Amino acid sequence: MASPANGALERYKSAITAATSVVGAAMLLRRLVADVLPAGAPPLVGALLLLPPPSARRHAVVIEEFDGAFYNRVFLAARAYVSTLLAAAPTGAPPVVKASLPRGAGAEQITLAMRPGTTVVDVFRGAELTWRLSGGGGGRRRADGSAGEAFRLSFDARHKDVALGAYLPFVMARVEAMAREQRQAKLYSNEWGKWRPVRLRNASTFATLAMDAEMRQDVVDDLDMFLGRKEYYERTGRAWKRGYLIHGPPGTGKSSLVAAISNHLHFDVYDLDLGAVRSNTELRKLLIRMKNRSILLVEDVDCALAAAPRREADGGSDGSIPASKHHKVTLSGLLNMVDGLWSSSGHERILIFTTNHMDRLDPALLRPGRMDRHIHMGYCGFGAFRELAATYHGVGDHPLFPEIEALLREVDAAPAELAERLLATDDAGAALESAARLLRDRKAGVEEDGGGYVKQKLHAGPRRPRLRPVPVPAPGRGRGASAARRVVFDEEILLGVSRRQGRGSGRRGRGAGVRAPGRGRR
């Protein structure tokens, strides 16, 4: 039976908080003794008698919604964390009485919340921790006039160190990670010297990207290692950044890989169109305005930089063109800025260049140590094809597979082309037959019907600057030679990319796309 002493004890036990100072605790103790002992009893004895054994003592932390004039971040984190406890709680345990869909585009998760006066229990490293929500008293009120609320986290006195030293930091870190996971990455592109955000809609992830399994794991490991090495970068004084050069023919998934990296890390992508950057000063401003935990992407870097002749922004090494801040940016200008101010003004940054033409890149980009990793996205191998078939149709095996496997050994086909065929119908058999027909036709050198992905790319091309025709001087005469080379390259973009891929000229004749010996694939 509960004695008056026990009742009083319970009342006071619940009033002891971890935040209570020594003085506060002493005052509480005095009041407690005065309440339950007859007047005149020696206070020390009373205290000793009344103090519960250490195992029964509770401590509590009170976390109020407002911290002065501002929202208390610990309260917001506690509310988000408690929502996950409610979602995971077995049926019957604590009554969930509030469910809401947070406002804002992209909010897809229903949030569960406690009503004031209810509790939920969590267990962490063997310690039992009780969250109780209470209605707000005085202090700052919310915008709608209602009073703020407060969480009271109580725990056994023995678990004070776990609760304060490990559990609360765990809650904060967990909520931070959840926010990162739920956050939709943004894509920024530069326009008139400013970054304009658009929501990144590319849903490509490492799970949907068909690529060599080992290479995929390698890239994921590299990214995870990069993320987890804060201490290493600080200790060694190195900039916390990483550079990837992604190369391969059109439609092999280079842009999709960038999206997968962004989705994996929850990093925003800053898609830098160098052709739209009017000066080095503008480039510097753009780089400075990038946030941390972001990706700087330069697509088709061979073309992007071909449009900005090196000698101009280098200050006219031949003396003919004076250095000016208004000159176009160059590779060396970009790399210097990336190494300099970009690296020192932020952290957790990834630089990605993509190209369809490794052979056209400035050697400065290829020299050892410049980019940390070179990633080759090749034509579709059978492993990648199986992944596409599984992703799009849930098919793990099919009678057409042996034929497709043999054909993929003989002809080049970009994953984009095969994905296009597989996505054309919901009927798995018909889709696989269509993909097989593409490969058979290509092997036979028969012109494909319709506008396949790679064909469209060859005609429309990705964001390629048009080069003005430059008179072709006699071969081997200084600067003119490189200009002439650029024009030839431009012709190749329009006509001859397929030639590079062993498919004859722009008009596909017999034998087009049949694999040249020794070409790599995934």
Ligand SMILES: Nc1ncnc2c1ncn2[C@@H]1O[C@H](COP(=O)(O)OP(=O)(O)OP(=O)(O)O)[C@@H](O)[C@H]1O
């Ligand atoms: N490896 C792949 N796995 C899954 N889908 C792919 C893959 N490669 C390409 N695709 C599909 O093809 C489309 C085009 O691919 P993507 O733009 O990533 O290729 P790319 O190599 O960047 O091409 P380009 O060089 O022409 O820009 C994607 O939207 C995607 O659906």
